[in-house]
Amino acid sequence: MSARDSIFKQLRGRAREQEMPPAWISRRDFGDPAGRFESALTAAKGEVVRAPSLAAALDALGELLRELNARTVVANAEPPLSGARLEQRWPELEWHIVGETAGDLRAFCARADVGLSGADAALAETGSIIVSSGPGRSRLATLLPPAHIALLSTSALTTDIFTWTAAREGGMPANVNIISGPSKSADIEVTLAIGVHGPGRFIVILYTD
Amino acid sequence: MTATFPQFRQQARIAIEDIRLQGALDTATGNLLGARIQALAELPDSEKLRDHLKSIRSSTLANLVRYLEIFERNAVAAGVHIHWASTGGDARKIVIDIAEQHGVTLATKSKSMTTEEIHLNDALAAVGAEAVETDLGEWIIQLAQEPPFHIIGPAIHKTREQVAELISEASGRSLAPDDIAMLTAEARRVLREKFLAAGMGISGGNIAVAETGSVVLVTNEGNGRLVTSAPPVHVAVIGIEKVVPTWDDAAAWLALLARSATGQPLSVYTSIISGPARNEDPDGPREVHVVFLDNGRSRQIGGEYEEVLQCIRCGACLNVCPVYREAGGHAYGSPYNGPIGSVITPLYSGLRKYEALPHACSLCQACKDICPVRIDLPRMLLALRETEVREGVIPWPERKVEEAAAVVLAHERLLRFVTWIFRRLQGVFLRDGRLQLPLWLDPTLGRRMPGLAQRSFRTMWQAGELESKE
Numbered sequence: 001m002s003a004r005d006s007i008f009k010q011l012r013g014r015a016r017e018q019e020m021p022p023a024w025i026s027r028r029d030f031g032d033p034a035g036r037f038e039s040a041l042t043a044a045k046g047e048v049v050r051a052p053s054l055a056a057a058l059d060a061l062g063e064l065l066r067e068l069n070a071r072t073v074v075a076n077a078e079p080p081l082s083g084a085r086l087e088q089r090w091p092e093l094e095w096h097i098v099g100e101t102a103g104d105l106r107a108f109c110a111r112a113d114v115g116l117s118g119a120d121a122a123l124a125e126t127g128s129i130i131v132s133s134g135p136g137r138s139r140l141a142t143l144l145p146p147a148h149i150a151l152l153s154t155s156a157l158t159t160d161i162f163t164w165t166a167a168r169e170g171g172m173p174a175n176v177n178i179i180s181g182p183s184k185s186a187d188i189e190v191t192l193a194i195g196v197h198g199p200g201r202f203i204v205i206l207y208t209d
Numbered sequence: 210m211t212a213t214f215p216q217f218r219q220q221a222r223i224a225i226e227d228i229r230l231q232g233a234l235d236t237a238t239g240n241l242l243g244a245r246i247q248a249l250a251e252l253p254d255s256e257k258l259r260d261h262l263k264s265i266r267s268s269t270l271a272n273l274v275r276y277l278e279i280f281e282r283n284a285v286a287a288g289v290h291i292h293w294a295s296t297g298g299d300a301r302k303i304v305i306d307i308a309e310q311h312g313v314t315l316a317t318k319s320k321s322m323t324t325e326e327i328h329l330n331d332a333l334a335a336v337g338a339e340a341v342e343t344d345l346g347e348w349i350i351q352l353a354q355e356p357p358f359h360i361i362g363p364a365i366h367k368t369r370e371q372v373a374e375l376i377s378e379a380s381g382r383s384l385a386p387d388d389i390a391m392l393t394a395e396a397r398r399v400l401r402e403k404f405l406a407a408g409m410g411i412s413g414g415n416i417a418v419a420e421t422g423s424v425v426l427v428t429n430e431g432n433g434r435l436v437t438s439a440p441p442v443h444v445a446v447i448g449i450e451k452v453v454p455t456w457d458d459a460a461a462w463l464a465l466l467a468r469s470a471t472g473q474p475l476s477v478y479t480s481i482i483s484g485p486a487r488n489e490d491p492d493g494p495r496e497v498h499v500v501f502l503d504n505g506r507s508r509q510i511g512g513e514y515e516e517v518l519q520c521i522r523c524g525a526c527l528n529v530c531p532v533y534r535e536a537g538g539h540a541y542g543s544p545y546n547g548p549i550g551s552v553i554t555p556l557y558s559g560l561r562k563y564e565a566l567p568h569a570c571s572l573c574q575a576c577k578d579i580c581p582v583r584i585d586l587p588r589m590l591l592a593l594r595e596t597e598v599r600e601g602v603i604p605w606p607e608r609k610v611e612e613a614a615a616v617v618l619a620h621e622r623l624l625r626f627v628t629w630i631f632r633r634l635q636g637v638f639l640r641d642g643r644l645q646l647p648l649w650l651d652p653t654l655g656r657r658m659p660g661l662a663q664r665s666f667r668t669m670w671q672a673g674e675l676e677s678k679e
Contacts, residue, residue: 007449007503011274014511018271021264023457028254040474056421098491099342105491106439110405126474139438143431161463161475165456171287172421172483175438175493180475183431185393187346187364188372193393196345197400198431198478204630 006031008024011074024160029094033124034206038113041127044090044181045194047203048127057151057207065114068147074109075116080151086116099136100162109140117201119152122204125160126180127205133175142179142186153209158160210356212542212554217565224537234537237365239529245525246471247580252468262461266519269453270510274539276419277453277501279577284422287484290498297327300502303413304329304444307498308338311442313408317400317508319426319433320344321413321445322522323502325357325544326557327537329411340411341403343432345396352379357539360524360546361470366537391433400432410436410494414447416462417499420455423483424499427466427476434480443482443494449501450518462521469523513592517552519582526576526586532569541566548576548586555593564602567593631662 001009030036038048049064049083051057065073074096075081088093095101096108109115116136117137119129129150132141159163160177183198194200224230226457249255267278281291294300304587308316316333318340329563330340330351342351346364350357350404352375357363364372380399416425424445426433438445453459467473486493509515527547538546542563543554549564560567561672567590576586597603617627638644643657669675 002293003295003299003503006295006668007396007501007507008274008277010503010507011277011449015273015274016271017512018268020268020458021261023455024261024461044473044477071667106212106405110401114603123475125540128475128479133486133490133493136491138491139434140492153607161460162457165460168456171283172423172481173289174484174486174490176481176483177434177564178475178479178481179477180473180479181477183429184477185345185430186471187344187349187362187391188367188392189233190240190362190365193345193389195273195436196393196397196430196432197404203278 004103012018021039023166024162026160026166028125028159030124030159033159033196036124037122037127037157037206039127040125041181041204042187044127046127046181047201049203049205051205051207054153054209055206057205058084058105060205061149062117064149064205065090065093070113070147072096072108072112073114073116074105074112074138074141074145076138076141078118078134080153081116081118082136098138098141105138106140107177109138109144112141112145113161114147114149115141115143115145117148117150119156119204120151121164122152122157123160123164123178124157128178130164130176130178132173133176134173139175139177142177143198145197146195147203148179148199149203149205152206154206155209194208210542211562212540212565213562214565216542217536217540217569220542221536221539224540225535228262229368230537231535233366233368234534237359238534241362241471241524242528245503245528246472247468248468248472248474249394251474252464253352255465257272258461258465259583260293261583262465262517262521264523265461266582267516268318269458270515270518273449273452273510275469276454277449279454280417280422280452282422283286283419284499288497289484290496292500294502294504297504298503300446300500301326301329303333303500304446305336305338305443306533307444308333308409309336309604311408313338313442315403315407316340316409316411317343317349317403317407317436317440318411319428319436320347320363321446322360322544323413323448324411326504327446327502329446339347339411341369341400341407343400343430344428345393345405345430348396348400349375351376352376356539356603358545359527360522360549361428362524374602374621404435404439409442409444410440412436412443412445414445414451415466416459417447418456418459418481419452419623420485423481424480425459425463426480427463428480429471429473431478431601432505434478437480438493439480439596439616439640440495442496442498443500444500445482446500446502448506448557449503450506453527455609465581466521466523469521469525469579509556514552514589516584517549517556517589519584520549520553521581521651523581525579525581529575529579531571531573531575536569541569548590549584552586552589560593560596561602564597567591567597593617628661628665632663633659635660
């Protein structure tokens with residue numbers, strides 16, 4: 001008998017009917033979800049820049065790239081970045097637009113100063129953004145560079161993880177990440193260290209649309 | 210690794226006599242507990258959410274095979290290779306076969322209790338595949354060749370000086386111990402090379418979601434993301450009890466996991482892996498394997514220990530346990546330590562080999578109170594002790610003495626008679642009012658128990674010599 005058969009046989013012999021509880025309904029209701037998002041992410045050592053429009057968000061992005069002394073930038077080809085003509089806007093930078101620029105994406109991500117992405121959704125309660133894999137959407141772009149900047153529209157905000165799963169339907173992309181701050185560890189003497197394996201700077205530009 | 214009575218006592222003694230270690234243990238467990246209290250206080254209806262998660266776990270275990278089948282169907286549809294392992298040996302063989310098939314000489318790992326349970330790293334090394342731990346704490350103890358000290362903080366017992374020495378040796382650069390940020394940066398540099406060179410990534414899985422055939426991994430450092438994104442092959446080894454039916458169920462688990470563990474509302478990265486990279490994805494593994502491990506789990510279903518399978522591995526019970534907080538993690542002789550380890554280690558790996566663990570408990574019930582799913586660990590520790598008595602694990606002289614004590618304690622007049630005799634006989638052993646028994650008779654192992662008072666509390670109370678404070 002295969003291991004699968006013997007495990008399943010053992011479990012079938014011991015199974016009983018017991019109804020699953022009804023789904024948990026979120027108890028949260030934030031009057032100002034954007035404000036909650038900002039305070040939660042800031043508490044987790046992430047950074048939030050607020051912008052009144054997408055145009056202002058791109059201006060803020062330019063300032064951040066200057067402040068970070070960025071020279072090489074990898075950007076996922078996803079909204080709102082895909083329409084932003086990044087290479088024309090900042091021609092002094094070396095760009096890799098995922099799925100568009102030729103060359104080794106992985107090697108570029110490994111030496112890039114900054115990774116740029118959008119976000120599918122964001123959780124106000126925990127200050128988290130949700131990114132997923134797909135065409136033009138690299139996993140390493142938001143992971144290997146020392147800084148990750150995400151452009152997030154206020155319309156993508158949902159209350160918490162319960163409202164996110166309640167609205168979710170269908171299958172999952174190959175890879176989804178809920179990101180709630182910069183990479184951190186407290187493994188040496190319970191002392192907080194930022195930027196262990198993932199980005200040490202995690203900056204969300206939260207813009208109104 | 211085992212935990213017989215002499216082994217447990219010896220390891221506990223080493224930890225208790227190490228003043229610096231005691232300080233580190235107090236700091237780590239105290240910080241984690243404080244953060245947990247704050248995080249749960251901030252969460253509305255957290256008590257009801259705990260009941261809800263317990264109900265999810267219990268109802269899933271009641272019909273585990275149904276949800277494992279749904280997971281399998283959905284994961285296979287997403288392109289995952291599913292394997293089933295009855296024992297740790299089966300699981301090791303499956304992973305080794307995958308490694309050999311791909312000619313893997315270097316694998317990166319994110320922290321996984323399940324792979325610690327089956328001693329995967331040694332097995333991989335034996336076939337020429339080096340497995341490098343990438344969680345900072347787990348890497349430190351791998352360099353030190355030690356088992357994890359705490360379920361979520363494997364290296365909390367190491368000083369920065371010890372860490373600096375270990376990392377210096379691994380990287381070939383001499384590092385000063387005074388700068389933790391520098392040590393972390395060096396770990397990042399060394400392990401980054403490993404991530405990019407590895408032929409295989411190995412992880413555990415915090416949750417398996419049947420609805421979409423997804424594996425959920427939580428990490429704070431990002432190593433979970435790297436292990437599952439950079440190498441061409443990803444293998445996840447997961448206990449069969451980690452499955453939940455739906456994403457709503459997984460949300461309840463996630464809402465309580467990090468809050469109970471470290472007091473964070475969510476871990477920094479919650480990674481959801483649902484099959485290999487799709488054709489149009491720019492990066493990601495081309496092959497994903499899920500190895501479901503039984504290793505003693507399925508036989509608990511329907512029995513008196515089924516409840517222990519509800520554990521979500523937050524480690525909160527360690528932080529609150531008076532025995533763990535003194536004896537430390539190594540005394541348990543198992544990657545699963547603390548109260549939860551004292552129950553699951555004997556169940557998975559044999560009661561005789563881990564005979565001391567059911568006794569590493571004062572029955573204070575703190576673990577039951579703090580457990581996010583309210584697992585009644587003290588009940589199961591008592592049940593394991595009963596089994597030990599039944600199966601003769603406890604030596605018969607001890608058993609006879611305890612049986613006699615039970616009779617005496619149950620009969621008041623007999624108790625009075627026996628204490629009367631002891632009071633008269635204890636004189637030969639009394640030194641400064643404390644008993645000094647010959648070692649072979651000494652139940653306290655060298656601590657000095659006070660002698661019986663000349664007049665008992667009961668006598669004084671009945672004579673009206675004690676005043677009630679009311």
